[in-house]
Amino acid sequence: MTDMAVPGVVDAAKPFDRARALAAFRLGDQTFYWVTRICALTVLFILGGIILSLIIGAWPAMQAFGLEFLVTRRWAPQVSPSPVLGALGPIYGTLVTSFIAMLIAVPVGIGIAIFLTELCPPVLRRPVGIAIELLAGIPSIIYGMWGFFVLAPFMTNHVQPVMIGLFEGVPVLGTIFGGPPSYLSLFNAALVLAIMILPFITAISRDVFTTVPPMLKESAYGLGCTTWEVVNNVVIPFTRVGVIGGIMLALGRALGETMAVTFIIGNSFQINGSIFAPGTTISAAIASEFAEASGLHQSALILLGLLLFVLTFIVLASARIMLARLERKAGN
Amino acid sequence: MDLSKIFRVAVLAATAATASVGAQAADITGAGATFPFPIYSKWADAYKTETSNGLNYQSIGSGAGIKQIQAKTVTFGASDAPLTSEQLAKDGLAQWPMVMGAIVMVVNLEGMKSNELVLDGKTLGDIYLGNIKTWNDAAIKKLNPSLNLPSAAITVVRRSDGSGTSFNFTDYLAKVNGDWKSKVGVGQAVEWPVGVGAKGNEGVAGNVSQTKNSIGYVEYAYAKQNNLTYAAMINAAGKTVKPSIAAFQAAASNADWANAPGFYQILTNQPGEASWPITAATFILMYKQPVDKDASNEALKFFAWAYEKGGKMAEELDYIPMPASVVKLVKDTWSKDIQTK
Numbered sequence: 001m002t003d004m005a006v007p008g009v010v011d012a013a014k015p016f017d018r019a020r021a022l023a024a025f026r027l028g029d030q031t032f033y034w035v036t037r038i039c040a041l042t043v044l045f046i047l048g049g050i051i052l053s054l055i056i057g058a059w060p061a062m063q064a065f066g067l068e069f070l071v072t073r074r075w076a077p078q079v080s081p082s083p084v085l086g087a088l089g090p091i092y093g094t095l096v097t098s099f100i101a102m103l104i105a106v107p108v109g110i111g112i113a114i115f116l117t118e119l120c121p122p123v124l125r126r127p128v129g130i131a132i133e134l135l136a137g138i139p140s141i142i143y144g145m146w147g148f149f150v151l152a153p154f155m156t157n158h159v160q161p162v163m164i165g166l167f168e169g170v171p172v173l174g175t176i177f178g179g180p181p182s183y184l185s186l187f188n189a190a191l192v193l194a195i196m197i198l199p200f201i202t203a204i205s206r207d208v209f210t211t212v213p214p215m216l217k218e219s220a221y222g223l224g225c226t227t228w229e230v231v232n233n234v235v236i237p238f239t240r241v242g243v244i245g246g247i248m249l250a251l252g253r254a255l256g257e258t259m260a261v262t263f264i265i266g267n268s269f270q271i272n273g274s275i276f277a278p279g280t281t282i283s284a285a286i287a288s289e290f291a292e293a294s295g296l297h298q299s300a301l302i303l304l305g306l307l308l309f310v311l312t313f314i315v316l317a318s319a320r321i322m323l324a325r326l327e328r329k330a331g332n
Numbered sequence: 333m334d335l336s337k338i339f340r341v342a343v344l345a346a347t348a349a350t351a352s353v354g355a356q357a358a359d360i361t362g363a364g365a366t367f368p369f370p371i372y373s374k375w376a377d378a379y380k381t382e383t384s385n386g387l388n389y390q391s392i393g394s395g396a397g398i399k400q401i402q403a404k405t406v407t408f409g410a411s412d413a414p415l416t417s418e419q420l421a422k423d424g425l426a427q428w429p430m431v432m433g434a435i436v437m438v439v440n441l442e443g444m445k446s447n448e449l450v451l452d453g454k455t456l457g458d459i460y461l462g463n464i465k466t467w468n469d470a471a472i473k474k475l476n477p478s479l480n481l482p483s484a485a486i487t488v489v490r491r492s493d494g495s496g497t498s499f500n501f502t503d504y505l506a507k508v509n510g511d512w513k514s515k516v517g518v519g520q521a522v523e524w525p526v527g528v529g530a531k532g533n534e535g536v537a538g539n540v541s542q543t544k545n546s547i548g549y550v551e552y553a554y555a556k557q558n559n560l561t562y563a564a565m566i567n568a569a570g571k572t573v574k575p576s577i578a579a580f581q582a583a584a585s586n587a588d589w590a591n592a593p594g595f596y597q598i599l600t601n602q603p604g605e606a607s608w609p610i611t612a613a614t615f616i617l618m619y620k621q622p623v624d625k626d627a628s629n630e631a632l633k634f635f636a637w638a639y640e641k642g643g644k645m646a647e648e649l650d651y652i653p654m655p656a657s658v659v660k661l662v663k664d665t666w667s668k669d670i671q672t673k
Contacts, residue, residue, distance in 0.1 A: 078519040153542065180485030183543045184528040267492035267529030278528040288531060289521070292395030292494035 051309070058303035061085070064296055069303065075269035077289075077297040085300040087307060089269035093186060093279035094308070097261065098254040100190035100275065101197060106247055108194075109201030114231050116202075117209040129206070136199035144263030147192040152183040152264055155191065160276050178274035184266030187275040192260050197250035204246025208239040208326065242326040248319030252312045258283035282308040360631045363390040364397020364410030366532040367497045368614040370553040371431055371651045372410070375642045379634055387634060393532060395494020395520045401425065401617045407627045409617040412496025413520050417594040425617050426669045427594050428662040430635065431642075432652040433551050434580040435501055435610040438537065438560040440546045441467065441482065445561060447574045450475045452566035453601070453609065457509025459547060460488055461516070462526035467545060475566070482545065489539045489548035492529025494520040500612040501549045504600035508609075549610075552580075553649045567609045568601050577650050579608035587613070589658045595665075611652075620669045629672050636663070 061069065065085060072086020116129055160181035167177040182188075212235050220230045236243070266278020267288050280288075282304045290301050362372075369391035376387035392400070394411035401409030402423055410430070420427055437451055455471045458464045464471055467481040491498045499520045506513040516522050530539040533550045537558045540548040552575055555562045564574045573579045583602040589595060599611040616635065622628035639662070643653035654662070 074523065076523040078521055079517075079523070148542065157544075180487075182487060182528065184539070268524070268527065270526070280529075288492045288529065289494075291392060292399050292521070294399060 054302060054306040054309060058299055058306045060296060061299035061303040065300070065303075069300070070307075073269075073271055075285075077293065077300075083296050083300075085297065087282070087300075087304055089271055090280050090282040090285045090304060091307070092271050093265065093284075094255055094281040094311075096186050096275065096279070097190040097193055097265070097281060098251060100187065101193035101254045102247070102251060104191070104194035105198045105201055105250065109198050109250070110205050110243065112198075112202045113205030113209055114235070116206050118227055118231060118235070132199050132202045135195070136203065140196065140257060140260040141263075143192050143196055144260035147188060147260060147264045148183075151191060152185075152188045155188050156181045156183050156185075160185075160187070164276065175273040176275055178272075179276065182266065182276055182278055184264055184278045185276045186265065186279045189261045189265040189279075189281075190275070192264060193254045193257055196257060196260060197254050200250040200253060201246050204249065205239075205243050208242030208246070209235055211242070211326075212238050239326070241322045245319045245323035245326065248315050248322065252316045252319065255312050255315065256283055256308060258287050262287045359386040359388050360408075360627065360634055361388045361406045362397075362408040362410060362616075362631070363392050363400040363406045364617075365394045365412045365496050365614055366391040366534065367394075367412045367433060367435075367495075367551045367612070368410060368431055368651070369533070370551075370557065371433075371642075371646050371649050374645050374649065375634075375638045378641075378645065379637055383637075385630065385634070391532060391534075393491075393493040394496030394499070398617065401619075404619070404623060407618070407622070407624070407631045410614060411617060412612050412614045413499035414596045414598070414613075414615050415594065415617065416596060420594045424620050426620050426665060427596075427615050427617050428665055429589070429595050429597065429613040429654055429658065430616050430638070431646050431654065432580065432584045432599065432611060432613045433553070433650070434575060434583075434608050435497060435504075435549050435612060436552050436555050436562040436575045437565065438540050438548050438550055438555050438562050440540050440542075440544055441561065442544070444479075447562070447564045448476075448479060449561075449563040450566065450572055451563050453504065453508025456565075457505045457512040459486055460490070460505060460525070460527065461509075461511055462488075463511070484545040487543050487546035488527030489530055489536050489543070489546050490524050490527045491521075491531070491536060493531050495532075496520060496612070496614065497533060497549065497551060498522070500598065500600055501610060503598055504610045507601045553651070556650065565609050567605075567607050568603050569605045569607070571605045573606060573608055575608060575650075577647060577652065579606055580611050580650065580652050583607035583609070583611035584613075584652045589661060595662075618670065621671050625672060628670065632666055632670065632672070639663075 064082070065072070069085070069087050070091070071088055072084065073088045074084045074086050075089055076084045112128075112132060116125055120128065161179075163177045164179040164181065167173040168179075216234050216238065217230055220234045225233070261281050262284040265280055265284050267280050267284060268278040269280055269285070270277070271279070286301050286305055290298070293301055369389065372387070372389045372391075376389060380386050389410075390406075394413050397406075397409040397411050398415070400406045415425065415427055419425075437456065439449060441449070451472070452475060455464065455475060458471060464486065466483055466485055468483045472481060473479075499518065502512070502516065502518045502522050505516075506518045516525065528539065530536045530548075533554045536548040537550050537554040537560060540546045540550075541558055541560055550560070552562075554560075555575075562575055564572050567573050582604050583599055586602045586604060586607070587597050587599055589597060595613075595615065597613055599613055601609050602611065618628060618631065639654065639659045646653045
């Protein structure tokens with residue numbers, strides 16, 4: 001056992017060569033380590049660079065408008081002597097459309113996930129699951145076109161008048177669902193957004209639902225629970241954090257969605273209490289005005305971008321934290 | 333001896349290189365107004381078949397066009413809102429009118445045919461101010477006593493991007509509606525009190541054709557190409573006029589190009605019984621000292637060709653070609669102001 005069967009190799013492996021070979025390996029490892037490390041750092045560097053350039057670009061607007069930027073309703077880039085620009089309209093539109101979209105997409109998305117994991121016959125599970133995932137892959141411009149040509153006319157001619165009639169004269173609700181119906185409106189944009197974010201909520205909810213230990217569910221069924229009781233008392237409580245994480249990811253997408261929304265929101269900076277009125281979102285405002293903006297106007301648009309960046313960053317960071325907490329819990 | 337030979341080869345090679353670059357860079361690049369896009373693309377097509385030189389024109393809106401030429405990313409910019417001579421001097425730009433056209437009001441009303449609906453400037457301003465909210469408003473009824481107008485709310489469609497069409501439209505409204513002048517004013521992008529914003533003339537045309545009970549303003553060619561219903565207007569002389577090339581020409585004939593520095597002319601609300609009220613010229617912007625002189629010369633060749641042979645094509649699309657006297661003035665400006673060598 002002391003001598004290898006291949007004498008030539010043993011002879012060659014002198015102590016000196018061995019050290020050299022090992023050094024070569026170490027060099028390779030080191031290089032690989034640094035190359036990958038630089039790749040990773042580049043991402044951080046780019047992220048930092050984006051934030052920094054946004055801040056630099058937004059600086060003139062920050063100086064000119066200060067915190068009032070957040071509460072000013074007027075958006076008048078060509079007023080003399082200097083433009084009056086306020087972000088309240090776009091912020092309002094962004095929050096309202098995202099809120100309505102979440103209101104619709106969360107229950108439907110979780111409902112689909114429950115159906116897929118708990119109730120769906122195995123034959124249907126894969127096709128439905130794949131169809132939902134394909135929804136996530138459709139380019140947003142397609143949603144915009146479909147929304148503009150199909151969904152918006154349908155909602156405006158058939159759904160909005162009914163809702164307007166239903167709530168007419170009721171305080172508060174009468175304003176929120178106030179007429180006239182409009183093709184290009186916050187409501188229609190929110191509907192398209194809801195469909196766009198649905199796959200995110202469904203996919204993540206489904207994944208976290210499958211992490212529920214079968215034993216817990218079996219025990220609950222064994223005690224005579226109905227499917228609803230199992231879902232409501234076992235599955236959802238066990239995965240709550242994960243589901244919320246998925247919802248936050250979807251919210252991040254809804255806040256930043258540009259193309260589809262620009263198509264159907266109407267690009268109006270006016271704030272009207274009604275959800276059937278045209279409005280604008282932060283990203284839609286940037287998309288429709290950036291090409292010809294200059295000076296303070298451009299800076300204000302960059303500031304809008306920075307606001308959106310911060311907003312989505314907070315939302316996504318909290319989503320990550322929640323998902324991480326779930327993983328820790330699952331690990332225990 | 334050797335040196336001179338090398339030198340000669342080098343010169344030859346350089347000439348060949350420039351020549352081949354020149355041949356490759358035949359595509360003239362321009363960007364700007366959507367208002368003249370139908371005629372520019374028609375001209376470009378004809379020019380390409382005739383000379384095999386292409387024109388790449390991006391209709392991104394006048395505001396963006398001005399920005400592109402200032403950033404020197406294109407050889408020429410196009411705008412329907414003329415720059416003042418101070419603005420031109422600041423950037424070292426030359427400006428001239430290329431063609432004239434008209435803005436018409438398009439509506440989407442069930443059963444309505446073109447020219448049936450009559451509007452005047454005051455009423456139009458009130459619609460765009462949001463003071464008139466429904467189609468059966470007394471002011472509209474008064475102008476159209478015989479029409480059966482719906483009680484539906486008016487959906488106002490306007491541009492969301494910086495637009496020369498908007499500039500001419502708001503200029504017209506400011507001239508005929510005092511409220512508009514004091515509350516909104518004139519500009520490529522104003523603070524619109526009501527309405528939905530759409531990108532480009534094509535965006536407004538698309539939105540109006542989609543949306544029932546809507547009204548919008550577009551260049552005439554867009555109204556015709558999209559089969560939109562357009563309205564007749566009451567002009568400055570108090571006469572009802574229908575959009576037609578004769579009415580546009582009547583308005584355009586009032587323009588005094590010879591005495592306008594930098595060809596700054598706005599043609600809205602012109603006097604004359606036959607004049608269409610919202611007529612506009614569309615302008616080309618180019619550097620007096622272009623960075624790329626070959627490209628600049630190619631562009632000038634194209635414009636000269638368009639003046640010379642494009643008139644008929646322009647009329648086919650209901651644009652009004654520039655009169656020969658103006659073309660002469662423009663050509664004088666070229667030879668005087670624009671460096672070709």
